[in-house]
Amino acid sequence: MNRPDNALQEIVSLLGERFPQKAPITADMHISRDLGLDSLAAMDLLMSLEDRFDVSIPLNSLPEVETIGDLAALIDNTRAGATRR
């Protein structure tokens, strides 16, 4: 699997497939308020993103994530951290 290099693009396309009625998905969209994901669905989304980007993102970081942009930044930061190590 080749790893996508832009987390935001990847999240937008993933959610676009899952919520066609919400298109277009944008960075400032609120994960629970705008997309209606409950905490379990958010955990599941995080899990599929971990697999997509082959990184580990602890659940502990989820409470700080409100928007799609926050989520993309979280993944980008984790990947940057992983490369530095």
Add this chain to the structure above:
Amino acid sequence: MSLLARLSPLRDAHRALISSGQDPFSVEFSRVLSATEAIVQGRRTILLGTNNYLGLTFDPSCIEHGIAALAQQGTGTTGSRVANGSYLGHRHLERRLAAFFGRRHAIVFSTGYQANLGVISTLVGPGDHLVLDTDSHASIYDGSLLGRAKVTRFRHGSPEDLDRRLRRIAAEGGNKLIVVEGIYSMLGDTAPLREIVAVKREHGAYLLVDEAHSLGVLGENGRGLAEAAGVEADVDFIVGTFSKSLGSVGGFCVSDHPDFEVLRIACRPYMFTASLPPSVIATTVQALRRIEEAPELRATLRANARALYDGLAAAGFVLGPEPNPIVAVKLPSSETAVAFWNALLQNGVYLNLALPPATPDHCALLRASVSAAHSAEQIAHVVRVFSKIGHEMGLLKAPGSKEPLANAAG
């Protein structure tokens, strides 16, 4: 936004759910007749959703021990063991649990929920990792929230996914604690414990097994899935509850870890809550003895579980993957599950309703828990009632047809 206004979607969903009948979250038993029967809405009802696996709630010897302790030691301890002291019974029960599991240490909590909350939040700390199965019980998730370790989930029952996720955090250092359950409470499936143990060893992780639904149920001696799978030596911590096969209330953790006793002065859900009343301790000690003395209860339980599982499968229902004492019936939607649950209650059968999002794969479930105390006739009756309702609701093929219900999980 006013206080609790954020919960209005939940309130609305609940209102919709109860508009079609009885509220599944507030069923009242006006009189309990035995381990398997109660009066509900004035009707004699078979209890098939009580987790009372061995039927010990009405065991005469357990009741006798409970009454004696109540009369001799009073109604409650009125405080925590750390601040207010332990009664002899608490220590005695801990020694009995340690001996039962062949472990050096045992610690008793006031509920199974608190056992998970306390142990999971305290065993690992900052810089450590907790690795949880996605279908973990709420008490395991809540324990992870109370603690300071990083939390990772792996796909339900998948040792391969567990391995992949441990690999991703391999370079991070810190201790790793994997948490699984003996029998999962929604679908009644067991964890693939041998394979999980192999992964655990490879990564040098610790393993905790919550045997809430498997204590007294699985294993030659009733010690749970770890015994049944022959991997007890590789399970570092076993958590369990008194509220299911032991018929009382409370929880515990057993282990051989040399520093285990420090939990008593570090684990907040142990320290800052009142200890169990003497009568509960006494019935629990006696129930543990019954598990040891009466292996035939386990055999009857297995036979009853098999009869219900096979009977419902033959009737054309789609069930969980294994014939364990939790028998989960998958229905095509939440609406059918609610209607079916109401029809069962009206026909004198009580069990649990489990709806998305709390269920695996968002399926709608009727969850039965079988008891050794059920008679063969009660099980046969339940299968007949299920088939009758299934046909009336158009959920089953004609009798005799082998074809299973299509799209049940969808």
